[in-house]
Amino acid sequence: MHCFNHPQTAAIGTCKCCNRGLCTDCASDLGHGLACRDRHEAQVEAMNMIIEKNARIYAAAPKNILIGPVFFLLLGLLFAGFGYFSSGGITDLPFLMGLAFIIFAIVSYVRSRALFREEP
Ligand SMILES: [Zn+2]
Numbered sequence: 001m002h003c004f005n006h007p008q009t010a011a012i013g014t015c016k017c018c019n020r021g022l023c024t025d026c027a028s029d030l031g032h033g034l035a036c037r038d039r040h041e042a043q044v045e046a047m048n049m050i051i052e053k054n055a056r057i058y059a060a061a062p063k064n065i066l067i068g069p070v071f072f073l074l075l076g077l078l079f080a081g082f083g084y085f086s087s088g089g090i091t092d093l094p095f096l097m098g099l100a101f102i103i104f105a106i107v108s109y110v111r112s113r114a115l116f117r118e119e120p
């Protein structure tokens with residue numbers, strides 16, 4: 001591959017914005033990637049910021065996986081406890097609903113764990 005502006009010069013990389021080949025004279029190294037000097041520096045900088053932001057959100061996700069399951073677990077315990085103590089026992093509808101919520105909480109917890117298992 002050769003530089004887009006200098007066909008005789010070998011390119012050291014491509015612009016993250018327009019994917020054109022860039023030589024050392026034309027490339028601007030922004031730390032995370034190359035950009036056309038004086039042309040796409042601002043765009044590539046913005047792209048890097050978005051990518052970095054997404055990476056941070058994704059990294060934080062495994063810490064949030066408990067919120068949903070815990071909510072359903074508490075709801076399930078509430079229903080099950082209410083059904084068990086105040087009405088007809090474990091065959092009554094509130095208890096069975098509570099049981100369903102608890103099962104749903106466990107299933108969603110296991111599923112989100114599997115989803116983020118590859119993360120460090
Ligand atoms: Zn460019």
Ligand SMILES: [Zn+2]
Pocket residue numbers: 003004005006009022023024025026
């Ligand atoms: Zn060049």
